[in-house]
Amino acid sequence: MTTASAAVSAPAEKKFKFNVRDFGIVFGLIAIMLFLTLNTGTFLTDRNFINLFDQAAIVGLLAAAATLCIISGVFDLSSTASLAVSAIAGVMITQHFGVAAGFIGALLVGAALGTLTGLIVVSTKVNSFIGTLAVSIIYRGLAIVITGGAIVAPLPEQLFAFQTWTWPSLFGLTAGSVLMLAMTIVLGIVLWRTTFGRRIYAVGGNLEAARLSGIRTGSIHVAVYAISGLCSAMAGMILASRAGSAQPAMAIGVELTAIAAVVIGGTSILGGQGAMWRAFVGVMILTVISNGFNLLHWDTTYQQVVTGVLILVAVAADGLFFRKAVR
């Protein structure tokens, strides 16, 4: 059917179609930053930016991983429990075999825990929200068992090296911030351009269609959880490095902040949609707001109210736009 009607039905396509949903959130971030620049003398300074990125490092790593999970259609509520266990393992390995071995050990433990979480969720077929909630309780319990509930720290002479992640590096940013940025970029490319990334979207968008296209859906989920475990370990390393110690209650609740950041950025909690840059923007919005409350000496209790409202607005907008798009 080659007809003139085809030409009529395809109106001249605009190259750049402006879409509020796509970039509205970026303007939100810019607006907040503009506001803080005008209202404080300290926002737009090198020191504050170094500080901002450092603050964003932990949530940033967790949000990058959460983006993969959510797009593939699962949640990982066990991420910060894995964070605690791998940080503790890292410290304990450091005590015996040195700092380098400790960091490597932490990453291995994190990846292993993530893989285990993935295998549990995939093989039991329980809802990932509940499944990972249960797993997180188990991992926290494990953390208490191995530490006896106490704080663990590297030997005094190891402390300097152990705090590598707080040192300034590229552009004066802390090494931890650089790691977060690097992971965000790498995982962003994974989502955007790799076959693995494409499969993540497919699995999260329609599990059965993905399966019938020959995708091993279980393996995709296990891989995503493994990456989540790895990112958790990195975040745990940075956190322990900052504090000079690790303990079983590390970063409790931050997994939810990470999910909130992903959602604020505009990634759909329904799966199959979203992008890595969105997580980054979401994290920066949360961080800049918190930074702003400090700089302006506002009562930080209101910060929670603002964050909560933001999440609601983001999710409501998602529902609205998603429904529209599908109609």
Add this chain to the structure above:
Amino acid sequence: MAIQQLATPEHVHPGRAPEISVAGIGKRYGSSTVLQGVTLSIAPGEIHGIMGENGAGKSTLLKILGGAIVADSGTVALDGRTVRITAPRDSISNGISLISQELALIPGLSVLENVFLGRWSNTGSLLRSRKDAAHFARLLEETGFTLDPRAIVGTLPIGQAQQVEILKALARGAKVLCMDEPTAVLNEAEKAQLLQVIRKLASSGTTVILVSHYLEEVLGLVDRVTVLRDGRHIVTEDAAGHTPESLVGLMVGREVDFVIPEIPPVPAGAKTVFEAVGLTSTKVKDVSFTVRQGEILGLAGLVGSGRSEALLAAFGADRITAGHVEINGRRIRGNSIREAIKAGIGLVPESRKEQGLVMSRPASENIALPTLSDRSLGGLVRVGREKTAVAGITRSVDLRGARKGAPIANLSGGNQQKALFAKWLLNPPAVLMVDEPTRGVDIAAKALIHGLIVELAARGTAVIVVSSELEEVIGLSHRIHVMRQGRIVAEFDRNASRDEVMTSAFMK
């Protein structure tokens, strides 16, 4: 919409359908105009067909009447009174009900509960259900359906689920039924029954607006027919003066041929490519058949007879408890979709929404999905190659309206179906299994898909076709197997008559 005068339900005469007039209806999505200045009126008690190519805007028009979407411009008037329709409840309260292809029922509830969903009479539980039961019985009588009020909707075959949807609309006092491709999912018997019910409802004063791609069906049923093309109203005329050819001419804007193409005979020495040996799963029993190179095998049978399940078992998608599949004499290991795909099998599944497409992703990504690894290097997608490949296949299946990056959910049903087909043509498979290949596509696209199937076979692919449309199976296949209750019960060659095949499918 312009100045509104609200018509409350009382303005609609009880027991009689209103005259519906829509004027200047327009709808845009971003930069694409889907409907433009559509003006027509539909008399009370009329059966009105809405025809047009895929993407012409038929579903959009029905959704506007049903309140599922809101028009950008134009008015809807009932008996001359402009009504404001911004949500489904506005339509319902004005006696208009939309029955779309994706049925809106609650699978876990009973038939009775679904029919009276949210409007159970509220006078004590016992009384209530007795009253509802009486009302239900009245509705059955009106329509001639036979439905068990206690049956759980999720367990019903699609034809009966659709009947529940119709009863639900009638229970809400619908005087206007808008049905979007209601027969596309039905088998012959269910189809005949539905058409009968539509006539019956119309004769008792209900207006029925029907979208369908089956020209003969429409012409045999409707009083008047509207043709849309590219979102514009072309004509609204008496159906009596039209033939399938004349309608297609109006729909497409030129003359077209639409007979199933001549299928070349299978070459004498063609070797067997596909062999299923004793496939047994929970749904099929001991299914064995072979397909030769270049041969098209049809699987006929009633819905639920195990045709689709035989394909799923052969594809490794359903767990099999016995039997195996051989490709070119090589046994496929395991019971795995990946192995099946690797061996050269492709499957165009029955339901594009549940099994076929990732609705949130663009058409291009959907099409590239099964063969992703073939266009990648070290795990990276080779975007350039993919683009070229997808562009080529998009042209050959005449997929229209796909815009870069836009989710495939935005395409019209027919164009989605073409994308589903394209998925398995990117690397032409050795064996292609197609389940309801032309569901919801317009007549021209149907001819195109039939052409593709025949061409694929002519180039040596072994094809297995499942379709509820008997003409399609008979017209397309070299040989036909009939299935009943999970087993192959008869075999016919391509000269089989419709009646012979029907009889063996129905026999007990």
